[in-house]
């Protein structure tokens with residue numbers, strides 16, 4: 001037997017049917033005078049109607065109303081009503097001298113002028129304030145006032161963006177995040193069974209909207225210290241692409257030098273995987289072959305590869321890039337850096353993209369950091385690391401080093417407009433990954449193990465794979481003879 005609260009919640013979810021219930025109840029009551037069964041029908045409909053009314057009057061709905069439309073209305077009203085005061089306290093107001101004639105005398109009055117408030121609107125947890133600069137003010141002045149406005153209105157975060165079109169040169173939108181939607185943990189849900197490869201949904205943005213990441217035509221670097229939640233971003237991408245993997249519109253290549261602990265869980269999604277440095281070189285070399293073949297086929301025809309069934313987008317997923325580029329054996333490291341740099345510079349347009357995770361984003365660890373075209377900055381250890389990952393001047397607008405360890409999966413990203421946004425990836429439980437990897441298993445398996453023979457094409461791998469033969473030591477020359485050769489003046493050298 002369901003509880004009344006359950007009925008209330010159910011009725012609340014289906015409240016759009018309340019009109020239908022009302023209509024049917026009225027019809028049933030109307031028929032009641034002629035049809036003996038009608039009162040019973042009305043009695044059957046009445047609980048649903050009562051549940052709906054109860055839900056509408058319940059404290060849950062009142063709270064939802066207060067935290068939803070009412071709260072948003074209050075935010076908007078506060079800005080509109082006290083705009084002059086807000087502008088003055090944020091340093092946006094100024095004064096102009098106006099000369100007037102009073103009783104035949106010239107009087108100079110000082111008038112307070114504020115930038116014009118063009119629009120105030122709310123979207124989810126976002127309060128958007130569109131401001132047009134007053135005379136003598138620049139959009140930089142408006143940008144500088146944004147943190148002050150955010151703190152005056154008790155906003156959680158803020159960002160500014162220019163307005164496009166019209167008198168855009170002097171108009172700015174200040175987006176204030178009024179409530180933090182990212183404090184709650186969200187578990188990922190299975191993706192729609194559509195083969196999409198352009199973008200994948202990874203989680204939520206701080207304004208309450210969705211966070212999606214573009215995959216096609218981008219190389220992605222996911223940086224974050226241990227426990228920052230790189231796994232959520234990695235599996236969000238792999239599992240989001242799962243329907244496309246099954247349809248062979250996308251092929252995933254996995255490199256996990258942490259003994260495959262992470263990627264082996266969803267191995268069914270990967271056409272090829274490498275859990276040792278030597279196999280990783282095999283994966284990179286095979287992808288270079290794909291690039292060479294595609295380059296030859298696409299030359300003069302198209303500039304961006306269009307993935308189709310059988311001619312897919314290749315996504316190379318590397319968990320802990322540093323294991324390959326910094327901590328591997330020096331000969332492997334050298335080859336890996338060269339091959340990966342080539343893939344990063346040539347692969348994007350040819351339908352070969354890289355998604356790499358790294359704990360330590362320093363240049364000596366990830367030498368090709370600058371070749372990635374988009375970055376996701378999860379929790380980092382210092383402001384310097386934020387600059388390394390997101391770029392100069394980003395510590396103020398996208399402080400990834402200030403993300404709390406209690407909110408794993410939270411990251412700062414820079415969107416296509418160049419504005420920074422705080423996002424949180426959904427969590428992917430192991431069971432869901434395994435289940436998806438079984439159901440969307442790829443039929444394409446590529447063997448990438450480099451042959452350990454003397455095949456001239458794979459000579460470099462053979463060399464890297466096999467332990468190098470030690471060079472025989474040159475016998476040391478006699479110290480005396482060296483001294484004599486170096487000192488011809490002393491005579492008797494020959």
Ligand SMILES: Nc1ncnc2c1ncn2[C@@H]1O[C@H](COP(=O)(O)OP(=O)(O)OP(=O)(O)O)[C@@H](O)[C@H]1O
Nearest residue numbers: 185225226227228229230231232408409425426427
């Ligand atoms: N999106 C998320 N939401 C909530 N919790 C998460 C999220 N992502 C990860 N976590 C939690 O944080 C823990 C660490 O996550 P994860 O293993 O992905 O971190 P990592 O950055 O890959 O760390 P490492 O580099 O050490 O492997 C997970 O066990 C999980 O409990």
